Amino acid sequence: xxxxxxxxxxxxxxTAGLAAGTAARAEGDPLITELQDWNHVLGDGVDAxxxxxxxxxxxxxxxxxxxxxxxxxxxSVNFTPLHELDGIITxxxxxxxxxxxxxxxxxxxxxxxxxxxxxxxxxxxxMQDLMRFPRENRxxxxxxxxxxxxxxxxxxxxxxxFTHGMIHNVMYTGVPLRLILEEAGVKxxxxxxxxEGADAAAMTRSIPIEKAMDDCLxxxxxxxxxxxxxxxxxxxxxxxxxxxxxxxxxxxRIEVGDQPWHHREExxxxxxxxxxxxxRRFTWEMDAKSVITNPSPQAPILHSKGPxxxxxxxxxxxxxxxxxxxxxxxxxxxxxxxxxGPSFDKSMHRFYYDFDWDGTPLLLQSRAHDSTGYVQxxxxxxxQFRGVxxxxxxxxxxxxxxxxxGIAENVEIS
Amino acid sequence: xxxxxxxxxxxxxxTAGLAAGTAARAEGDPLITELQDWNHVLGDGVDAxxxxxxxxxxxxxxxxxxxxxxxxxxxSVNFTPLHELDGIITxxxxxxxxxxxxxxxxxxxxxxxxxxxxxxxxxxxxMQDLMRFPRENRxxxxxxxxxxxxxxxxxxxxxxxFTHGMIHNVMYTGVPLRLILEEAGVKxxxxxxxxEGADAAAMTRSIPIEKAMDDCLxxxxxxxxxxxxxxxxxxxxxxxxxxxxxxxxxxxRIEVGDQPWHHREExxxxxxxxxxxxxRRFTWEMDAKSVITNPSPQAPILHSKGPxxxxxxxxxxxxxxxxxxxxxxxxxxxxxxxxxGPSFDKSMHRFYYDFDWDGTPLLLQSRAHDSTGYVQxxxxxxxQFRGVxxxxxxxxxxxxxxxxxGIAENVEIS
Numbered sequence: 001x002x003x004x005x006x007x008x009x010x011x012x013x014x015t016a017g018l019a020a021g022t023a024a025r026a027e028g029d030p031l032i033t034e035l036q037d038w039n040h041v042l043g044d045g046v047d048a049x050x051x052x053x054x055x056x057x058x059x060x061x062x063x064x065x066x067x068x069x070x071x072x073x074x075x076s077v078n079f080t081p082l083h084e085l086d087g088i089i090t091x092x093x094x095x096x097x098x099x100x101x102x103x104x105x106x107x108x109x110x111x112x113x114x115x116x117x118x119x120x121x122x123x124x125x126x127m128q129d130l131m132r133f134p135r136e137n138r139x140x141x142x143x144x145x146x147x148x149x150x151x152x153x154x155x156x157x158x159x160x161x162f163t164h165g166m167i168h169n170v171m172y173t174g175v176p177l178r179l180i181l182e183e184a185g186v187k188x189x190x191x192x193x194x195x196e197g198a199d200a201a202a203m204t205r206s207i208p209i210e211k212a213m214d215d216c217l218x219x220x221x222x223x224x225x226x227x228x229x230x231x232x233x234x235x236x237x238x239x240x241x242x243x244x245x246x247x248x249x250x251x252x253r254i255e256v257g258d259q260p261w262h263h264r265e266e267x268x269x270x271x272x273x274x275x276x277x278x279x280r281r282f283t284w285e286m287d288a289k290s291v292i293t294n295p296s297p298q299a300p301i302l303h304s305k306g307p308x309x310x311x312x313x314x315x316x317x318x319x320x321x322x323x324x325x326x327x328x329x330x331x332x333x334x335x336x337x338x339x340x341g342p343s344f345d346k347s348m349h350r351f352y353y354d355f356d357w358d359g360t361p362l363l364l365q366s367r368a369h370d371s372t373g374y375v376q377x378x379x380x381x382x383x384q385f386r387g388v389x390x391x392x393x394x395x396x397x398x399x400x401x402x403x404x405x406g407i408a409e410n411v412e413i414s
Numbered sequence: 415x416x417x418x419x420x421x422x423x424x425x426x427x428x429t430a431g432l433a434a435g436t437a438a439r440a441e442g443d444p445l446i447t448e449l450q451d452w453n454h455v456l457g458d459g460v461d462a463x464x465x466x467x468x469x470x471x472x473x474x475x476x477x478x479x480x481x482x483x484x485x486x487x488x489x490s491v492n493f494t495p496l497h498e499l500d501g502i503i504t505x506x507x508x509x510x511x512x513x514x515x516x517x518x519x520x521x522x523x524x525x526x527x528x529x530x531x532x533x534x535x536x537x538x539x540x541m542q543d544l545m546r547f548p549r550e551n552r553x554x555x556x557x558x559x560x561x562x563x564x565x566x567x568x569x570x571x572x573x574x575x576f577t578h579g580m581i582h583n584v585m586y587t588g589v590p591l592r593l594i595l596e597e598a599g600v601k602x603x604x605x606x607x608x609x610e611g612a613d614a615a616a617m618t619r620s621i622p623i624e625k626a627m628d629d630c631l632x633x634x635x636x637x638x639x640x641x642x643x644x645x646x647x648x649x650x651x652x653x654x655x656x657x658x659x660x661x662x663x664x665x666x667r668i669e670v671g672d673q674p675w676h677h678r679e680e681x682x683x684x685x686x687x688x689x690x691x692x693x694r695r696f697t698w699e700m701d702a703k704s705v706i707t708n709p710s711p712q713a714p715i716l717h718s719k720g721p722x723x724x725x726x727x728x729x730x731x732x733x734x735x736x737x738x739x740x741x742x743x744x745x746x747x748x749x750x751x752x753x754x755g756p757s758f759d760k761s762m763h764r765f766y767y768d769f770d771w772d773g774t775p776l777l778l779q780s781r782a783h784d785s786t787g788y789v790q791x792x793x794x795x796x797x798q799f800r801g802v803x804x805x806x807x808x809x810x811x812x813x814x815x816x817x818x819x820g821i822a823e824n825v826e827i828s
Contacts, residue, residue: 344756
């Protein structure tokens, strides 16, 4: 068996790529042999940034919109630059946004959370009240149901930021929703909850009481600090593994009822139209999915051949990702990827495939397996059952074609 | 045994605090019954912030300096606002800074890493070269050896940001240093490495080859995105569990030698002066430590009595933290804290103690146990062996006094 060491050594020796180049540089590279400005000029002190920002050389690392996607004069969606990230934590400044009424600007001291409907005692909490409940810390992915939605009818968007960037993965701190509902006392006929946002869209969704009592959190922190405004500051509902628009932002009210409400965002939107004109509804759980983030159309291979790192992310709304397969030849041969980083329930996982590129064109795909045994399907398999009318819940296998110059593009193979 | 539910219910019933107040609000609070601006005015679109920032209502959450601590016109150290954070991830913008020559401003395309000294082949890597090695993702705390250093001679600084804020906890992506050293080929007499920074201070430290080959990383990403400039952009050495100044930032060179170099930062600095005039040297590992972050001098209790959440962080340079004890009466009674969040090797851990405050003054302490069986000592126990001449490696138990109004201050009890 070829080990990673062998691949690296072999690749280096065989291609005279990395090793020879790096040894040669030791002799004649002025950037290492000559004094540079930053080696002797005193840099900025700490007073420059009480809240730190990325390097000015990273200005290209940002959330991006797709111009033709939103009709509004003001965009309502942008995408996480997955191809610029690594590990499993999405930094708060780069978490994608999707708003139905813009970003509400709320002063925490004026925010309230009401619990009403089929409860023994209707309650209204201030933020300070909520700080008195026991808290938990958990890492979850949040994926918009429409992520990859533009790909139902074929390869369209050239970059994983656009095809798969409506996802982020964050460590939340919050109060288990169960504790708050128990505080109000849910009546025996209380079978559903309807969380409502305080923004101008007053977003609402229906959620079965079983999920509410299971793993939902009323969260006030993400990655250690307060929620960002665009993520629901000061309070959002976390609905692990379920589609993003149920994670109500600027959470102001939770009504308990005996049946679902069938509001706009769970009837005309967020239902999956099939070929025969009927629609799937309440398709809450996000199916297992993966995407190769490097190389990808926005992130070409920058060398000619030799040792190459392929990486990507995988996730499932039903559990963990014990395994991801990768192919570089369009499915002729599959290789089990190397996972690195924490494996949490309903969280993003990071995979790598370290290989020796021979410089010929590649057809890259990844295939996630989740802890229930489910295997990510091809787009064609999905279309056979679901048609191409929906924009939601496309978890098909993504293909990138990489030419001999290392340039990648979005393609489909049958 | 009293469960968390009982405490919460009991506390609410007994003190007529939370429940009565929250129920009363449901009837007459205009902030929930009347329409507010943010409920009907369209908010900002996503174009406002391609790289997102915290809410304007969180401006008080920032790194802070201590004015009298640095003689320079430009400060060279600031502190993480631990009392404003939760969970275990420190967001990049709030990771404390400590510089010896300011923040180097380096364009990644011009950055080089040289491996030289006792190696078979001296090598110089570009950033792109390093991207071709296999990567790993791991979460580690970084603590400055001088964290809590001002407390050796008694309680001085009123806030955990200042007494314990020279620490952060981050998920790194990087190449195992072992792979890079093996690429150059370490000669049999190569027993130490000397990493060097590219900043104007050209920081250097001596590290035994065993540590270098064990768990060190050459890291280029923190919490998913590129290292921040003040954390060594574009490249830093990660030396898990060891004192912060060994984690060389702006890493430009690693020399392999047969003995330590005894440079300035491991002789006149970062050695621990004892009472008898001799000094401990090479005190690399950070001993197990903990601190209560809420309540604390910067974060008073905001209610009069009833259900109260106490929280804090604990860490060890030698492993995990399976247990933290908490006392609210100055050590008369100790309670095992509730841990919540991931437990990683050499990473920060989050603990909670949910209790029913009777409104009388409190003497708060926390005591960490690490996975080696080591127990965090009192400051007095430390002073018996180490005197008070050093500023480094103070991991003594911290005490906060909280008065009946919920105001906390830094005190010591014998």
